[in-house]
Amino acid sequence: MDGMSGPQRGSGGSSPRKLSIRGSVSLPEAELMWRFSRSSGPGGQHVNTSDSQVELRFDLAKTEALPEVWKQRALAKLAGRLVDGVVTVRSSEHRSQWRNRETAAVRLASLLAEATAPPPKPRRATRIPRGINERRLREKKQRSDTKRGRSGQGWG
Numbered sequence: 001m002d003g004m005s006g007p008q009r010g011s012g013g014s015s016p017r018k019l020s021i022r023g024s025v026s027l028p029e030a031e032l033m034w035r036f037s038r039s040s041g042p043g044g045q046h047v048n049t050s051d052s053q054v055e056l057r058f059d060l061a062k063t064e065a066l067p068e069v070w071k072q073r074a075l076a077k078l079a080g081r082l083v084d085g086v087v088t089v090r091s092s093e094h095r096s097q098w099r100n101r102e103t104a105a106v107r108l109a110s111l112l113a114e115a116t117a118p119p120p121k122p123r124r125a126t127r128i129p130r131g132i133n134e135r136r137l138r139e140k141k142q143r144s145d146t147k148r149g150r151s152g153q154g155w156g
Contacts, residue, residue: 019105022113027065032108033057034101039092053092054100056108061085070116077115087111 018026036051060066060074060082078087089111091104 019109021066021109021116025066025070027058027063027109027112031058031063031065032105033059036097050097052095052097052100053090054097054104056089056091056101056104057086058108058112059086060112066112066116073118074112074115078111 018028019032020026033056035055035057037053037055038051039053060071060078062085063071066074075082075085081087087108089104089108091100091107094100094103
């Protein structure tokens with residue numbers, strides 16, 4: 001009873017049919033691999049009998065659900081997290097398996113949404129206007145004069 005593969009139906013409800021990433025792009029339920037195990041840490045009366053920890057796996061390298069550009073971008077950004085092209089997300093903070101399933105699904109969706117996002121536009125370098133630079137130097141000199149006037153030289 002250490003783990004089950006495939007989505008579990010029946011008691012506890014079922015997760016959504018498709019996991020939405022961004023816009024109209026979503027992951028089909030068939031490509032999501034669920035595994036359940038007992039959560040560690042403190043619990044209640046049924047802690048040793050319920051498989052409430054959820055591990056959600058998604059084969060990023062073999063999927064056809066994402067556009068090719070997104071897929072390559074995600075593979076590059078998530079390279080450190082991937083094991084044989086598979087990204088894994090765990091959730092065990094809730095006592096109910098159903099809530100942990102929802103949490104894991106949301107985590108995977110946000111992880112993939114962030115990883116497939118286009119890179120930011122490059123910054124265009126701009127020159128500092130001469131007037132601003134001159135004003136900064138003028139104020140700096142005034143401050144220097146003020147501080148020099150505070151020294152006790154010539155008073156004694």
